[in-house]
Amino acid sequence: MSAGRTGSRMEETMLENYQRVYASVDLDAVRYNMEQMHQKLSEATRMIGVIKTDGYGHGAVPIGRELENLSYVSGYAVATAEEAFILRKAGLKKQILILGHTFPYSYEQLIRQEISPAVFRMDSVKELAACACKIGRNVNVHVKVDTGMTRVGIRPDENGLRFVEQLIHMEGIRVEGLFTHFARADESDKTSAREQLTRFLLFAEQIETGLGYHIPVRHCSNSAGIVELPEANLDAVRAGITLYGLWPSAEVSRERISLQPVLSLKSHVVYVKEVEAGVPVSYGGTYVTSDKTQVATIPVGYGVGYPRSLSGKGYVLIKGRRAPILGRICMDQFMVDVSHIPGAAPGDEVTLIGTDGEEEITMEMLGALSGRFNYELACDLGKRLPRVYLKEGKVVATKDYYDDI
Secondary structure: OOOOOOHHHHHHHHHHHHOEEEEEEEHHHHHHHHHHHOOOOOOOOOEEOOOOOHHHHHHHHHHHHHHOOOEEEEEEOOHHHHHHHHHHHOOOOOEOOOOOOOHEEEEEHHHHHOOOOOOOOOHHHHHHHHHHHHOOOEEEEEEOOOOOOOOOEEEEOOHHHHHHHHHHHOEEEEEEEEEEEOOOOOOOOOOHHHHHHHHHHHHHHHHHHHHOOOOOEEEEHHHHHHHHHHHOOEEEEOOOHHHOOOOOOOOOOOOOOOOOOOOOEEEOOEEEEOOOOOOOEEEHHHOOOOOEEEEEEEEEOOOOOHHHOOOOOOOOEOOEEEEEEEEEOOOOOOOEEEEOOOOOOOEEEEEEEEOOOOOEEEHHHHHHOOOHHHHHHHHOOOOOOOOEEEEEEEEEEEEEOOOOO
16 A cells, blocks of 8 residues: 555546546545444443454555544454454554454464454364463453354353353463344344343353453444444444445434445446447347447446446446446446437546435445345455545545556
8 A cells, every 4th residue: 555645646646547447435434434433332432443354345454544543443353363464564553353263373473463362162262372371471352252143152151151261260361352243233123132232241240240250341232233222332332334334234224323435436438339229238138229329338347346236237427427237247347328428438437336416326226236235345346446545535545456466
């Protein structure tokens, strides 16, 4: 990632280098979304920024750097040890929690870099403890509790209590956190989520009273919980999809919180041709023109993560107007109808996600059209797609993989 030049010259360079396609990431929107969520919390509740999967496709390091100076953000959550190591290499100092399983090859490095793994297997904990003792360090761990997701985690029962008790007395291990994950907090009916919360709180109380051990950081709430389950906002919350201005689901109320989309996706028209009626467009000839048609080619396809399932039913924005996709989306190109857009020509900006005039295309809209959902769409935006980072409307950094061979 390059901080590079600033101001108009950098923006000109970005346009020159990234005319094919680029994602614009608004760091001011990141901060706005975090502030909106923070206002829903008590003063004592800390926030953990979830920046796994390269920050849901937005760029984990730039997002992390934006969160680093927010006093109410205690740290970050990632899915893997490798994601955590990237953040440390980039200079991020706050706590990093690995939500998924960590493998033995990563233990020494994560201990030395003061990264906290989730734990839920005794064999793994023993190996972790042995590694910590070998290098003369302690490792802070967060115990994952399965209250209803049935993914990973100890059960909140007698066996689970014995697991925690062993950890409390294990040399090299410090039990810093206890957490669970809601499976259905993004539904309008919160019965399931509240049942999970009850199980979790009862288990935490049993640890405190039965084992005489206070776990400093208890956390349950994901994005949907932050918005709609204030009783689940404990010592910390994990801000995930809402950090990026995206909604957990259509069932989560838009009235409780204001969010700003963080990412826009832009390209440019590279070719326009007029064809007569009866001409097939793209692979398989699934679309055939019914009249004389102005066809524009966009140099983007599923190779950068734009969904092929939008073939024949999605649209883009050109000159503030919708241009429907014609036929199948290819790996690196697709075609749209610009017959109704006067003056459409090569070089015109194309909005695939974002706003143009009074029109807007959101990830939620694309998710609904493509049969995918916004999380998946964001995470699938691949490394062939350059990212451009903005603050106060100005380019402050860019990230691409053009030198990655």
